[in-house]
Every structure is written in structure tokens, then in C-alpha cells.
Amino acid sequence: MSEITEVVESRSTVSKKPIILEGFPDVGLVGSIATSHLVNTLDFEQVGHVESEYFPPMVTIRKGDMYEPVGIFYKNNVYVVTSELPVPVAGVYRIMSKIANWMKSKSPSVILSLGGIPEPERIKLDDPSVFAIPNGKEAAEVLKGLKGIELLNEGFLVGPKAMLLKECRKIGAPAIGLFAQAYYKFPDPGAAAKILTILSTFENMRVDIGPLMESAEKIRVQYRDLMRRTEEEMNRMEKSRELEIPGLIV
């Protein structure tokens, strides 16, 4: 039997050099919370989804309607890929490669992979920093237009976001990883809000983060189950390597 992993577009869209955001669950569920807030607040329309036999066989039911748990949303020249499921370690290469190729087919101006970077002392930080990893020169040029970001000069990046940046580089699609300092194992709406503040540089992604912070406690409770599932996958991927320092000097 042939393997099933594909990006399905259920509605056609017209875009020109769009921005594409990716918010798969990861450290502190930063990308998931940020993309969910953006999609809900700006009323994005679901235009597709990602199917893969690596994902558990499930659908999401909301207000009586059925949705795919890994959705693609679109509005105002911005695509958002967001998920209610962590990417299983066995499918990371295949799934992220398919998604990278679909993203490339949209001729994006930039792909932004949103996430968290584990910070053991997060409890002491009122204003987490955001670090960026561009995957090439074109992405680095886009990064110059974003304020309040530090470059991640040394370290490891592990998991779906690492694969997405790598795959995009391989096929010549400009991508930037944007990672806010976050709790490793706790949902972190504060870190997500910081990412959204950075994204507000783009007019079509400007959102009020007030409601997000007001409902932060509720979000932390609601996202506990996804955090547990995500933690299991992070453990399988050796995600804790992100806390280590690279040993090789090139």
C-alpha cells in the first residue's frame, strides 16, 4: 500500500507573494496559540488541510461541524497552517517535506515558522525575548524588516520546525523560524502574544493581544491535553537537545 501524506486544498485562493505561517504544537504551544488567536480574531477561512497516515484517525467537532485537525487557513494574502495534533516523530520528515513543497508552490515572500524556545527561567521573565533563525540570504533580508528580534547564533533546533526550515532551504523557499522564550512543558500564551507583537509589523496580521492575555488562564487549562501529547512527541524527538550547546567548531 502506498503511503498517504498530502496537502489537500478544498477551496481555491488567489494570492501574490503571500506570507505563510506555520504553528504546529511545540515548546509551550507558542505557535499553536499564536496562530489560533490570529485565525479566530481575523476570521480566516479554512481552505485546506493536511492528511497523513502518521496522524491518528480523528476529526475535530465544533458547534456541530466537522473539521480536520491539521488545517490550512487563508485571508488577505496570508496562509496559516495550524494543528490540534503534534507531528508524530515517525512522520516528521515526510509531513514537513510535503508541507514545504506545498508552501513553495505558493511562491511565498516568506514562510514564518512560529514556536517557543525552552527557557528554564521563564518564570522570571515578564517580557520574553524572540529569537530568529533565517534559512538563507533571502530570508535574512526579510528579517531585517522585523524589529525586536535577536538572531539565534548557536544552538540546536529539534523537531518539525527544524525540518521545515531545512526542507524549505533545500527547495529554495525563504523561511524564518521565530521562537519566543517559553515554558518547555506548559502552554505559554504570554510567549505567543510576544510573537504576535512581532507579526504586527505586517499590516495584514495586526491583532489585539489584549483578549489573548485576558483569557490566558483559560487557555492554559484548555491546552493542557495538547501539551501532554506534544510533550510525549518532544521526548521521542530528543527535544531537550535544544537546551544543549553545540560541541563542534566548524
Added chain:
Amino acid sequence: MSGEDFLSEVERMEKRMRKISEDIARSVKEFEYSSGCLEPLYEVSETPEEVIVSIDMPGVKKEDISLEATENRLYVDAECRSSISVRKWGVRSQEKTFKRFRKVINLPSSVDPDKAKASLRSGVLKVRFPRKKAGIRIDIE
């Protein structure tokens, strides 16, 4: 062991791990729905001197937390200021309300509970335990 045997053994182990994870996930949800208490997310880390436990309890105030510890366990029980409602699946969907966080956490090594220090910030409780001395220091001449 041949390559094929090795791969099937890896697959069997993967399946066993998945089953254990699923059993844990189910037992957490069963505990929550039957007790009306939420099991908080937590993280345990260790340094040579300390065992540090962080517990995520959004919406909880310092005065509503009860903490007890032994050399190997931490018991936490906390009342939420406002109750948390979620819709539960079943034959008919029904709303379930939670008013407490409750958890017993096994510590990875023996600690001195009398010298523990706890702090709460933004709903994250941090408890630091000094490790129990397992031996005496020997100076090298």
C-alpha cells in the same frame, strides 16, 4: 539477532510505549472526570544540590494552595478562584465543572522536606527541595 528481528523488536517496543502513553492519558482523564479535580501539568528537574518542581496552576492564589511533602513525594491541592467548565463527550455531551487542582508527584531522589521553599508567580508554583545528603564530603589531600 537479524536485521528483520531487530526491526520487529523496535516496532513491538514502540507499540508498547504507545499503549503505556494511552493508558496514562486515559487514567488522567478518568481521574479528572470522576474526582472533579484537574491534574496540573508539572515538570521536575534536578541539580546536584536541589530537586525543583514546577507546577502550572492557572487561576490559583497562594492562600488557596496546600502543599505537603515527604522525602520522596510532594502532595499539592489547590482551589481555583473560579470554576473551570469543559464539555465532556459521552452518550450525550455534558458539561463538567472543575474547582481544584490535585496531584501527587514522585520525586526522583530523596529530599529534605523541612527545608523546602515554595513560590508562586503567574500561576506557576515552584518548589525547591535541597537533596538529602547521601554521603559525606571527602577532601583530597
